[in-house]
Amino acid sequence: MRRIVLFGYRGTGKTAIGTILARGLNVPFLDTDTLIEQESGRTIPDIFREDGEERFRALERDVIATLPARDIVIGTGGGVVIDPVNMEHLRAASVCVLLTSDLATIGRRLARAPRPPLTNLPQNEEIAQVITRRRRQYAASADFCVDTSRTSTKEAADRILSLLEKGVVPAPERAAAFRWFAASPLPAPEHARLEALLTGPDRDVQTRFLGVAGFPCSHSKSPLLFNRLFKRYDLNYHYTRFEDPSIRTIMQVARDIDAKGLSVTIPFKKDVMACVDEIDDAAQQIGAANTVVFACGSAHGYNTDWLGIQKPLAGYKGARAVLLGAGGVAAAAAYALTDLDMEVTILNRTPQKAQELAEHSGCRWESWDAFSGINPDLVVNATSIGMQPDTGSPLRGDQLKKEMTVFDLVYTPPVTPLIAAARKAGCTTITGTEVFIHQAREQFRLFFGIDVPDTAIREILA
Structure with missing residues (x-):
């Protein structure tokens, strides 16, 4: 039996529900807080009071690293999700269930069993603030969600048992989803794999899905990367392609099969914003999202492109930059470049779009043919020119100077016509693979709470 790991803020019922669940499965129940107290010989309040939270987290990390690998139910502390090392250990070969409750219910429960405060705020304000602060990590911890606000511990445990035995997606929805996938331009082996996972007689009801959403998206390396990372971290997931001219259709199919999330690519990074329930600050300011995380009935939109763009440019703070393009990727690039205090000029074939993005992001803009008069330190291509099967380049070789x-930002092929021309001109070059590596690393952390070393991603892509 895979381990069952219960996550959630304190007061959501992890210990009581976990005890009943373990009894029903005829396996042991372990509570990480109890194990910490046994290991240290002190109560949790004493550890917080005498040594502080940092020491408690170190003890928690040590205990979690030694937990049994299977045939057990584990209840975790409310803050365990903030540590990527803990998430790597807890998510391996496990089914992870996030328990939630409304704030009033948590407040009443904690009043009966007080614990050390985490802030200087009154209890109800502290609960709201800490849950908000951990929202991303809680969403990342969830394979399944169970709201315990209005259920008994027995009812919640029965709900979890049902999820484990039957899954959450009824047969008609699975069959309809497979028909949709079967009509999409996926290779035959992937069709067969999805048929087995969605409608096969021996399908694993606990397997969850992620995918790349685009039109087209056959060029994406995300399925290769994520499926290999799932093996590396022992995650019961499958990553596929959601290819359709309508992002609303894609989002509906993803919801129908209870997908964990989507990596969003061309041409949907702006349109997907209207299809999610919550949008993080960076995506809101950029006006585009490339990541959707589904958790507990809601879809959360994020942008990790700007982090993937900014990471390789950390040493270029204050540079004079030209940004080619004015779409969703360009918006993320503008956000990343201005965050590095660069002087940015946006060029686009349609000047109006360049002007709109410039005004939105606080940059300058010029017509496309103004490039040669700018003499930038840095050129960032955020158009799709040069992406397979296109063999063009947004700039001529004589426009490139060795300085x-x-x-x-195009990463397929790894060496685009623009990169080839830039190398011939003696320029320093950065390929789109760097963006893919760093933004995918951030996506994986949003999906699972695990921090993948960039070296591991490079090995897979090599």
Whole structure:
């Protein structure tokens, strides 16, 4: 039996529900807080009072690293999700269930069993603030969600048992989803794999899905990367392609099969914003999202592109930059470049779009043919020109000077026509693979709470 790991803020019922659940499965129940107290010989309040939270978290990390690998139910502390090392250990070969409750219910429960405060705020304000602060991590911890606000511990445990035995997606929805996938341009082996996972007689009801959403998206390396990472971290997931001209259709199919999340690519990074329930601050300011995380009935939109763009440019703070393009990726690039205090000029074939993005992001803009008069330190290509099967380049070779750094955000092929021309001109070059690596690393953390070393991603892509 895979381990069952219960996550959630304190007061959501992890210990009481876990005890009943373990009894029903005829396996032991372990509570990480209890194990910490046994290991240290002190109560949790004493550890917080005498040593502080940092020491408690170190003890918690040590205990979690030694937990049994299977045939057990584990209840975790409310803050365990903030540590990627804990998430790597707890998510391996496990079914992870996030328990939630409304704030009033948690307040009443904690009043009966007080614990050390985490802030200087009154209890109800502290609960709201801490849950909000951990929202991303709680969403990342969830394979399944159970709201315990209005259920008995027995009812909640029965709900979890049902999820484990039957899953959450009824047969008609699974069959309809497979028909949709079967009509999409997926290779035959992937069709067969999805048929087995969605409608096969021996399907594992606990297997969850993620995918890349685009039109087209056959060029994406995300399925290769994520499926290999699932093996590396022993996650019961499958990553596929959601290819359709309508992002609303894709989102509906993803919800129908209870997908964990989507990596969003061309041309949907702006349109997907209208299809999610919550949007993080960076995506809101950029006006585009490339990541959707589904958790507890809600869809959360994020943008990790800007982090993937900014990471390779950390040493270029204050540079004079030209940004080619004015779409969703360009918006993320503008956000990343201005965050590094660069002087940015946006060029686009449609000047109006360049002007709109410039005004939105606080940059300058010019017509496309103004490039040669700017003499930038850095050129960032955020258009799709050069993406397979296109063999074009947004700039001519004679426009490139050896003093320039050229960063092409296109990553298929790894060496685009622009990068080839820039290298011939003696420029410093940064390929789109760097963006893919760093933004995918951030996506994986949003999906699972695990921090993948960039070296591991490079090995998979090599």
